[in-house]
Every structure is written in C-alpha cells, then in structure tokens.
Amino acid sequence: MRSDVFDRTVAAIASRAQWFLLIEELPTRKGFLQAVAPSLKVVGVFALVVVTVLQEELRIVGPLVVLSVLLAVASRIPLRTFLGRLAGPPLVAAVVVAPQAVLMGGPQLSVVPLSVEGVDYVATFTVRVAACVGFLSLLLLTTRFSTLLSGFDRLRVPRIAVLLLAITYRYLLVFFAELERMVRARRSRTLTDPDLRRTWRDSGNFLGTFLLRSLERGERVGRAARARGGTGGTPHRPPTRLGRADLAFGLVVAVTVLGVTVA
Amino acid sequence: MHIPDGYVDITIAVLFGALSVAILGLAARRVGRRVPESRAPLLGVVAAGIFAAQMLNWPIPGGTSAHFVGGAFAAILLGPHLGALCVATVVTIQALVFGDGGLVVLGANVFNMAIVEVYVGYGFYRLLAPYGEYRAAFVAGWLGITAGALTAGLQLGLSSAFEYQLLTTLSIMGVGHLVLGLIEGAITAVVYRFLAEARPDLQPTAAAEVSPS
Numbered sequence: 001m002r003s004d005v006f007d008r009t010v011a012a013i014a015s016r017a018q019w020f021l022l023i024e025e026l027p028t029r030k031g032f033l034q035a036v037a038p039s040l041k042v043v044g045v046f047a048l049v050v051v052t053v054l055q056e057e058l059r060i061v062g063p064l065v066v067l068s069v070l071l072a073v074a075s076r077i078p079l080r081t082f083l084g085r086l087a088g089p090p091l092v093a094a095v096v097v098a099p100q101a102v103l104m105g106g107p108q109l110s111v112v113p114l115s116v117e118g119v120d121y122v123a124t125f126t127v128r129v130a131a132c133v134g135f136l137s138l139l140l141l142t143t144r145f146s147t148l149l150s151g152f153d154r155l156r157v158p159r160i161a162v163l164l165l166a167i168t169y170r171y172l173l174v175f176f177a178e179l180e181r182m183v184r185a186r187r188s189r190t191l192t193d194p195d196l197r198r199t200w201r202d203s204g205n206f207l208g209t210f211l212l213r214s215l216e217r218g219e220r221v222g223r224a225a226r227a228r229g230g231t232g233g234t235p236h237r238p239p240t241r242l243g244r245a246d247l248a249f250g251l252v253v254a255v256t257v258l259g260v261t262v263a
Numbered sequence: 264m265h266i267p268d269g270y271v272d273i274t275i276a277v278l279f280g281a282l283s284v285a286i287l288g289l290a291a292r293r294v295g296r297r298v299p300e301s302r303a304p305l306l307g308v309v310a311a312g313i314f315a316a317q318m319l320n321w322p323i324p325g326g327t328s329a330h331f332v333g334g335a336f337a338a339i340l341l342g343p344h345l346g347a348l349c350v351a352t353v354v355t356i357q358a359l360v361f362g363d364g365g366l367v368v369l370g371a372n373v374f375n376m377a378i379v380e381v382y383v384g385y386g387f388y389r390l391l392a393p394y395g396e397y398r399a400a401f402v403a404g405w406l407g408i409t410a411g412a413l414t415a416g417l418q419l420g421l422s423s424a425f426e427y428q429l430l431t432t433l434s435i436m437g438v439g440h441l442v443l444g445l446i447e448g449a450i451t452a453v454v455y456r457f458l459a460e461a462r463p464d465l466q467p468t469a470a471a472e473v474s475p476s
Contacts (some may be wrong), residue, residue, distance in 0.1 A: 008320040012330075016318065019361060049268050049367050053276070053424070061383070085362065100426050110408045125269070128424075132268030136358075136366050145360060160291070160303060164352045165308025167315070169360065175315035199322055204453025207316055207331065212462060213455065214312020215305075215340070220309060222304040 013180045020173060022081070026141045031075035033142035037243035038151025044253040045139045051260050052131045058120060061128045062261055067256060068134030075142050085137040090130040097125045147170050171217075179210060264332075264371055264408075264415055264440075265357065268365030271422040275288035279418060280370025286378050287351055290344040303353040310352040313337055317476070321450060329446045334376055335384025335407035336451050339400060371418050380411035396459065397452050404451025405444040412440035416442060 021191040027034055033041060048064075055061045065086075104118035145153075146169075152162050186206060194202065313333045320331050324412075338346035351373045357363040364372045384407025391399035416436030420429030 004437030009318060012318045012320065013315075016361070023360065038426045045445065046366060049365070050273060053269060053273050058422075093267070093269070097426065104426070104445055125424070129267055129269035132365060132367075133362070136268065136362055140360070140367070148359065163303045164307045164310070165350070165355060165359070167304055168310040170350050170355050171308050171311035172314060172356070172360075175311050176318070179318060181316045196322060200449070200453060203319070203321055204450070205457045207319055208452070210319075211312055211316060211336075211340070212311055212458065213314075216303040218308030218312070221308050225304050256333055 008198065009183050010180060013176050013183075017173065017176055025138055025142060026077060026081075026145045027147070029076045031077070032245060033071060033138055033140065033249065035243065036142075036249045037145045037242060037246050038143055039154040040151075040242070040246050040249065041139060041143060041154065042148070042151045044249055045135050047253050047257060048135045049132050049255050051133065052128060055128060058123060058124045058127060059123060060260055062129050064131040064256075064260075065134055066129055067252075068131060068138060071138050071252070072134070072141075074210045075138065077138075077141050082134075082137060082141070086134050087142075090126045093129040094122065094126040097122050118143040128194055167221075170223075175214065178213065182206065182210060264375060264412055264423035265354075265364035266368050266375075266415060266418065268367050270425055271368055271418050272370060272424045273367070275418050276367045276371055279374045280367075281352070283370040283373045287348060290347045294348070304348050306341075307349075307352065309337075309341065310349045313349065314353050314356060314472060319333045321358070321446070329443070329450075330452045332380070332408055332447055332455075333451075334380030334411065335400075335403040335447075336389065336454060338381045338407075339388050339403065339451075343382050346385065347377050347381045350381055351449070352373045354378075371415075375411040376414045379414045380407045383407050383410035396426065397456055400455035401414070401452035402447040403448070405448030408444040408447045409437065409440045412436040413445075 036044070048067075052064050054063060055064070069079075069087075073079065100120035101114045101122045102122060104115045106115045106117040108115055109119065146166070149162050149166055152165075153159070186202075186218075194210070195200075288428035314334075316333060317330050319330060320325070321331070334346075337349050340346070341349055354373050354376050355369065358366065358372065358405050359368050384403040387406050388399045391402055413433060413436060417429070418425065418430040418432075419425045419436070420432035425432070
C-alpha cells in the first residue's frame with residue numbers, strides 16, 4: 001500500500017474515532033440541552049430545521065444561526081468545536097451557489113458585475129445551510145447515541161430500525177480499530193511502494209478480507225444472540241417526567257416557530 | 264453525495280422521505296414477513312463493516328485518492344433487500360452520528376444511496392452476470408452510483424430552494440459521477456473478485472446461506 005494512501009486512511013479513521021470520543025463526552029456535561037428529554041429534543045430540533053428550510057429571507061435565517069449559537073453556549077459546547085462544525089458545509093454551499101450571484105437577473109451592484117438579487121440569494125442559501133447544520137450539531141453534541149435511540153423508541157420508530165442502528169453504532173469502533181490494525185500490519189510488511197496495478201490488486205484482497213471478517217463476525221454475533229435467546233438490543237432507560245429544561249426548550253421552539261411565521 | 268439540509272425544499276424532502284419509508288418497508292417484507300430481529304445482528308455488524316471500509320483510501324493516478332461507497336457491493340453480497348436495509352443503516356448513522364447530510368433530508372439521501380444505488384446496481388449485476396461476473400460487478404458499481412447521483416440531481420433540480428435548472432443539476436451530477444463512478448466500479452470488481460475466489464458460497468445464488476433467518 002502506498003505511503004500517502006496509508007496516511008490518509010489512518011487520518012480518516014483517527015478523525016472519525018476522535019469525533020466518537022467527543023460525542024460521548026460532551027453530552028455528559030451539565031448544560032441546557034443535555035437536560036432535555038431525547039424524544040422532545042428530536043422533535044424540537046426537527047421542527048427548528050423544518051422552519052429554517054422554509055425560509056427564503058436573510059433577515060430571518062440570520063437570527064436562526066444566532067439562536068443555534070446561543071443554544072450551544074447554554075449547553076456548554078465549546079464554541080470552537082461548534083463553530084468548526086458550522087463552518088464547513090456553508091462554505092461548500094457558498095461555492096456551489098456562488099455563480100448565481102452573476103447568473104441571476106435584476107439590478108446590479110454599483111461597482112462589481114453582481115446582481116442584487118443573486119447576492120441576496122447566495123447569502124440566504126449559505127446562512128440557511130449554516131442554521132440547519134447548527135441545529136443538527138446541537139442534537140449530535142448534546143445527546144449520547146444510546147439516549148437518542150431511546151428517544152426514537154419513545155417516538156414509536158420501528159423497533160427493528162432502532163435495533164439495527166444500535167448494533168451498527170456498537171460495532172463501528174471495533175471495525176475502525178480492526179481496519180487500522182490491518183492497515184498498519186500491511187504497512188509494516190511493505191518495504192517499497194508497489195506500482196498502481198499491484199496496489200489496486202492488493203487493496204482488493206485487503207478490503208475483501210476485511211469485509212469477509214465483518215460478515216463472519218456478523219454471523220457469529222447473530223448466532224450468539226440467538227443462542228442467548230435475544231438479539232443484542234440495548235435496553236433503554238424508562239422515560240422520566242418532563243422537567244424545567246424540557247418546558248424551557250419547548251418554549252424556545254414554540255416562540256421561534258411562531259416568531260418566524262409572523263415575520 | 265450527501266445532501267445537507269437547506270438544499271432541497273420541504274416538499275421534495277417529504278416526498279422522497281415517504282418513498283424511502285415505503286420501499287424499505289417493502290424490502291423488509293420481502294426479506295421475511297418483516298425483518299426478523301434475529302437478522303439484526305448480521306445486518307448491523309455488516310453495516311458497521313461497510314462504514315469502516317469506506318475509510319480505506321484507494322490511490323488513483325495524479326496523486327489523489329478515492330474511497331469505496333459500497334451500495335452495489337452490499338446488494339451483491341447480501342441480496343438487494345438486505346443490501347438496501349444495510350446501506351440505509353449506514354446512511355442514517357452517517358447523519359445522526361457524524362452529521363453527514365441532514366435531518367429533514369435524510370429520507371432523500373437514503374433514497375439515493377440505499378435504494379437507487381443498491382437496486383440499480385443489483386439490477387445491472389443480475390443482467391450482466393451471465394456474460395462475466397467481474398464485468399457485471401464493475402458495471403453494477405459504476406452505474407449504481409451514477410443512478411444515485413442522478414436522483415440527487417433530480418431532487419436538487421426540482422427543488423425551489425436550489426436555483427439551478429433541472430438540466431444543469433442532472434448534467435453536473437450525472438456526468439461527474441459517470442466519471443467518478445468508474446473508480447467505484449473498479450473497486451467493486453476487485454473486491455468481488457477476491458470474495459468470489461475466497462468464499463464462492465457468498466455469491467447471490469447462495470445468498471440464503473449468509474442470511475440466516
């Protein structure tokens with residue numbers, strides 16, 4: 001395996017694993033959204049994203065981004081982490097729709113050959129994507145995945161879907177570690193960089209071996225679960241009564257939806 | 264190919280979300296009356312394996328690299344219905360754990376990557392397998408991902424939130440993935456070649472053996 005490709009694979013695995021640690025640690029902090037019941041948080045965040053998607057004016061989507069940042073601060077999410085999440089997708093969105101600043105008709109800005117309508121569209125589109133990413137990030141960074149699944153259970157999402165997500169999540173780190181181990185082992189046995197053809201053939205065997213191991217592990221886990229008389233599903237905590245944080249979050253969502261509708 | 268929230272309007276998101284739920288429901292029924300819980304560990308673990316396999320970088324000429332997506336491959340390995348459920352799980356985990364794609368648009372992303380890519384890929388594989396299995400796996404990977412990209416282009420082009428015309432979005436997504444898809448096709452074929460030699464019992468005709476009920 002070529003050294004640059006090896007490095008990229010290890011970096012990709014490390015980045016995903018680092019994110020795993022973050023989403024397991026941040027939800028344990030004592031913050032506003034961490035105290036909200038998962039089912040209510042899912043519904044509330046979904047409502048906020050829907051309301052955002054429906055907006056076509058910058059004066060409305062702008063405050064929605066501010067709201068997501070305020071909620072992040074209240075939930076004790078490090079601003080650097082949150083803004084880091086917030087920056088990527090809107091940047092891509094801006095690049096994707098930037099030509100519209102020229103292509104859209106209407107009156108032009110005084111100095112540069114950009115239409116007023118086009119610039120407004122690009123800004124609105126980019127900020128709308130930022131607000132949506134902000135709300136989704138709030139959900140991911142303040143809710144442990146097992147808690148999120150218990151919320152889905154409460155919302156009557158089919159049990160099999162919840163079970164599948166739980167098992168996949170549980171085995172992700174196992175496979176990340178296994179893949180990294182295999183890549184490092186292969187690297188240690190490779191003395192020179194082989195040519196492209198050889199690299200592809202070796203990578204095919206490598207990935208085939210890895211997928212075969214996944215499949216065989218899946219079969220083993222399935223057999224073991226059946227032998228135990230269960231399916232390996234994660235037991236969820238029973239729902240608790242709604243508290244002050246739930247009411248406050250419900251109020252924030254209701255006021256936002258109402259405010260945006262009136263505006 | 265993950266569409267984030269804010270790119271497509273709510274009508275398109277709801278429409279494709281409903282289509283995804285309906286088709287995955289049918290897939291679950293075709294697998295059994297409904298997916299038996301005894302199959303969940305196999306599906307869940309393989310989904311985690313496919314997710315991890317996407318981390319592996321493949322060198323391509325010019326010093327850059329690509330990665331495996333695996334929709335068509337999952338269909339060949341598990342059969343189309345289990346493959347669709349498996350990839351739908353991967354796409355959902357990508358959204359709900361890593362924030363790849365969006366929340367409201369999740370159904371549309373599942374439609375493109377777990378339904379269109381999987382079933383179109385599998386269709387080409389079955390159609391062409393009698394003329395050469397490796398070539399069939401290549402075409403399945405190549406045209407499966409291209410079909411998924413075309414439906415993403417369709418969703419974006421039909422959306423009132425995205426100002427580009429339908430023809431533009433279809434051209435950009437279609438042509439781009441017709442070229443990039445060659446890499447997915449090649450990866451699918453080389454991995455298929457290894458598996459066919461190492462475990463011939465895993466070929467689709469013997470799918471029942473790897474899908475214990």
